[in-house]
Amino acid sequence: MSRNLTRLAPLAVLVVLAVLPFSTLRIPGLFDGVLNSPGTLQLLALCLVFGGVALSYDLLFGFTGLLSFGHALYFAAGTYVANLALTELGWGLGAALALTTAVGIVLPLLVGGVALRVSGIAFSMVTLATAQVGSIVVLRDPGGLTGGEEGLALDRGNVPDAFVGVLNTVNVYWLALAYLAVVYVVVAWVTGSRAGRVWQAIRENERRVEVLGLRPYDFKLVVFVLAGLLAALGGVVHLLLLGGSTPRTTTADFTLGLLVMVVLGGAGSRWGAVLGGVLYTYLDSRLTDLASSPAVQDLPAWLRVPLSEPLFLLGSLFVLVVFFVPGGIAGVVARLRERRAGRRPPAPTGGETPPPGRVVEQLRETAARGAGAGAGPRDGV
Amino acid sequence: MSTVVLLAVTGLGLAALYFLVASGLSLIFGLMGVLNFAHGAFLTIGAYGTWWAAGNLPGAGASGWGFVLAVVFGVGVGTLVAALVELALIRPLYERHIEQVLVTVGLSLAMVALVRAIWGADPRPFPAPEWAKDTTSLLGASVPNDRFLLVGSAVVVLLAVLAFLRFTRFGLVIRAGVENRSMVTALGIDVRRAFTLVFAIGGAFAALAGALGGVYLGSISPGQGTSLLIFAFIVVVIGGMSSITGAAVAAVLVGLVQQFANYYAASGVGDLSVVLLLAVVLLTRPGGLTARVA
Numbered sequence: 001m002s003r004n005l006t007r008l009a010p011l012a013v014l015v016v017l018a019v020l021p022f023s024t025l026r027i028p029g030l031f032d033g034v035l036n037s038p039g040t041l042q043l044l045a046l047c048l049v050f051g052g053v054a055l056s057y058d059l060l061f062g063f064t065g066l067l068s069f070g071h072a073l074y075f076a077a078g079t080y081v082a083n084l085a086l087t088e089l090g091w092g093l094g095a096a097l098a099l100t101t102a103v104g105i106v107l108p109l110l111v112g113g114v115a116l117r118v119s120g121i122a123f124s125m126v127t128l129a130t131a132q133v134g135s136i137v138v139l140r141d142p143g144g145l146t147g148g149e150e151g152l153a154l155d156r157g158n159v160p161d162a163f164v165g166v167l168n169t170v171n172v173y174w175l176a177l178a179y180l181a182v183v184y185v186v187v188a189w190v191t192g193s194r195a196g197r198v199w200q201a202i203r204e205n206e207r208r209v210e211v212l213g214l215r216p217y218d219f220k221l222v223v224f225v226l227a228g229l230l231a232a233l234g235g236v237v238h239l240l241l242l243g244g245s246t247p248r249t250t251t252a253d254f255t256l257g258l259l260v261m262v263v264l265g266g267a268g269s270r271w272g273a274v275l276g277g278v279l280y281t282y283l284d285s286r287l288t289d290l291a292s293s294p295a296v297q298d299l300p301a302w303l304r305v306p307l308s309e310p311l312f313l314l315g316s317l318f319v320l321v322v323f324f325v326p327g328g329i330a331g332v333v334a335r336l337r338e339r340r341a342g343r344r345p346p347a348p349t350g351g352e353t354p355p356p357g358r359v360v361e362q363l364r365e366t367a368a369r370g371a372g373a374g375a376g377p378r379d380g381v
Numbered sequence: 382m383s384t385v386v387l388l389a390v391t392g393l394g395l396a397a398l399y400f401l402v403a404s405g406l407s408l409i410f411g412l413m414g415v416l417n418f419a420h421g422a423f424l425t426i427g428a429y430g431t432w433w434a435a436g437n438l439p440g441a442g443a444s445g446w447g448f449v450l451a452v453v454f455g456v457g458v459g460t461l462v463a464a465l466v467e468l469a470l471i472r473p474l475y476e477r478h479i480e481q482v483l484v485t486v487g488l489s490l491a492m493v494a495l496v497r498a499i500w501g502a503d504p505r506p507f508p509a510p511e512w513a514k515d516t517t518s519l520l521g522a523s524v525p526n527d528r529f530l531l532v533g534s535a536v537v538v539l540l541a542v543l544a545f546l547r548f549t550r551f552g553l554v555i556r557a558g559v560e561n562r563s564m565v566t567a568l569g570i571d572v573r574r575a576f577t578l579v580f581a582i583g584g585a586f587a588a589l590a591g592a593l594g595g596v597y598l599g600s601i602s603p604g605q606g607t608s609l610l611i612f613a614f615i616v617v618v619i620g621g622m623s624s625i626t627g628a629a630v631a632a633v634l635v636g637l638v639q640q641f642a643n644y645y646a647a648s649g650v651g652d653l654s655v656v657l658l659l660a661v662v663l664l665t666r667p668g669g670l671t672a673r674v675a
Contacts, residue, residue, distance in 0.1 A: 124416070
């Protein structure tokens with residue numbers, strides 16, 4: 001019975017989130033206005049988008065063990081390509097979405113095709129470098145297309161009226177929720193499929209997958225493209241939500257932010273990654289507000305200075321989580337559940353799926369192996 | 382001709398910066414298997430330490446020995462921070478490489494944010510001695526002196542590190558540890574002391590790169606370290622992950638390619654061609670330039 005409840009939990013959360021804009025509840029401290037005020041809905045929608053993007057990153061890092069440092073590239077490609085199609089080419093939203101989807105498939109296919117030839121740290125570096133190319137291109141502003149450091153404002157003329165204007169924030173909120181739901185369903189479906197099991201097998205032991213007669217390269221490429229596509233679509237929703245593209249989404253720090261979200265929530269856990277993305281985005285936004293609030297401004301300098309930088313607090317929090325809460329939020333919940341059930345934690349046998357959130361511990365062996373070999377040529381190759 | 386000379390010397394100056402950052406990275410990676418994302422933060426700390434000392438430390442200043450003292454102070458702070466980071470945060474996670482990388486990621490975010498909180502996000506003009514701003518005529522080109530300062534420092538560092546690794550007992554332990562860490566431990570030598578040493582050395586070089594980068598660019602900003610770090614990573618990978626000489630060769634290659642392509646093609650093409658270079662090297666020699674072909 002409790003199993004059924006767990007199954008239904010995401011659906012219940014979805015329903016609650018869907019009817020949330022009809023509520024005029026005021027939660028002092030957590031949000032500034034009532035729940036269905038445009039400001040609050042905007043923040044919530046942003047949290048939902050990043051929940052989805054974090055989940056797409058978890059597909060790579062948590063489920064397949066691919067530590068990519070270039071996920072920002074696909075998200076940024078999504079927002080910039082859609083923006084250019086809408087603003088420069090004057091296309092409709094449908095056509096822009098189709099173009100973004102095409103780019104969201106081709107770009108990770110090209111990058112992944114090269115990057116996945118190498119493994120371990122070298123893979124991380126190639127993804128980092130290619131994402132850096134994206135960042136450089138956007139900042140150089142070729143032909144005045146990307147707007148450089150200023151970012152690129154969206155021409156709302158071609159966007160359906162339902163997504164334009166402060167009063168319609170609620171529609172964008174529902175769009176963000178729909179995006180998150182789609183990502184969740186897709187990820188749940190693929191990780192439960194045969195391919196999903198191969199991905200997890202690759203994470204555990206890539207050599208063994210090869211010995212079984214499967215080609216890890218193909219499977220890794222598929223998950224790389226899928227994660228890239230989901231991130232690119234997230235970029236489109238982000239674009240509609242913010243009304244423009246910012247070069248901040250192209251930077252390596254953006255990818256590191258995604259990594260922090262996933263580890264915070266629990267790598268290898270679906271709801272953990274979503275929760276991590278939501279929490280991180282919420283904290284980032286609220287801590288920025290807090291920094292400029294009089295409560296902080298009146299503090300003595302040694303307290304005020306660190307508190308004025310959300311990234312300092314989030315970075316420190318992240319270090320603490322890595323140290324003291326291995327497995328993130330999902331790991332804590334799994335441990336609590338075990339304790340309540342009065343069971344001992346299952347012995348780590350080779351073939352079993354690790355409890356959600358414990359993936360980082362599993363990964364480190366792989367990393368150690370990859371690092372020891374210096375991502376060098378395979379024996380005899 | 383004079384353009385080529387100027388571009389070549391400037392490229393070598395850039396290569397010197399890359400090498401200073403990459404040498405520490407590859408020492409740390411080779412010995413400990415940790416990809417140190419906090420290295421860019423060490424660079425930023427070194428740059429701001431030097432800048433602060435030049436303005437506030439008695440005896441230090443923007444010229445002559447005062448500037449040397451300021452740089453020594455900046456490098457000292459960078460070394461200290463790196464050693465503390467290793468002792469307090471990396472060591473407890475011994476042999477847990479992914480977590481160590483994650484900790485350095487968190488640190489890089491937090492430390493850069495802290496610097497930004499204290500001194501602001503805007504670039505600060507960096508003090509440089511007068512003679513570094515002058516130019517010297519070389520083969521018909523007027524080359525700014527700071528390029529020679531960069532190249533000279535990098536060469537000194539390279540020779541010093543090679544001598545240290547070759548002729549001292551600690552160097553022997555580090556070289557052996559890069560080859561086979563568990564064997565060194567099995568022989569009864571505590572490799573972990575070498576870990577702290579390597580981190581401190583890496584931090585010192587990064588801090589030096591920060592100070593010299595400030596002279597080269599004329600100003601410092603908190604995000605500078607991170608952008609240099611990405612190219613340093615590329616240098617480390619091209620150089621073969623754990624080889625100092627490999628890093629030196631790769632740094633020269635990357636610096637020159639970047640400068641020439643940026644000038645003769647278009648601004649930005651140089652950065653792109655570096656990434657292309659990385660892809661080509663990895664596809665033809667997956668272990669980098671210095672990989673031994675089995």
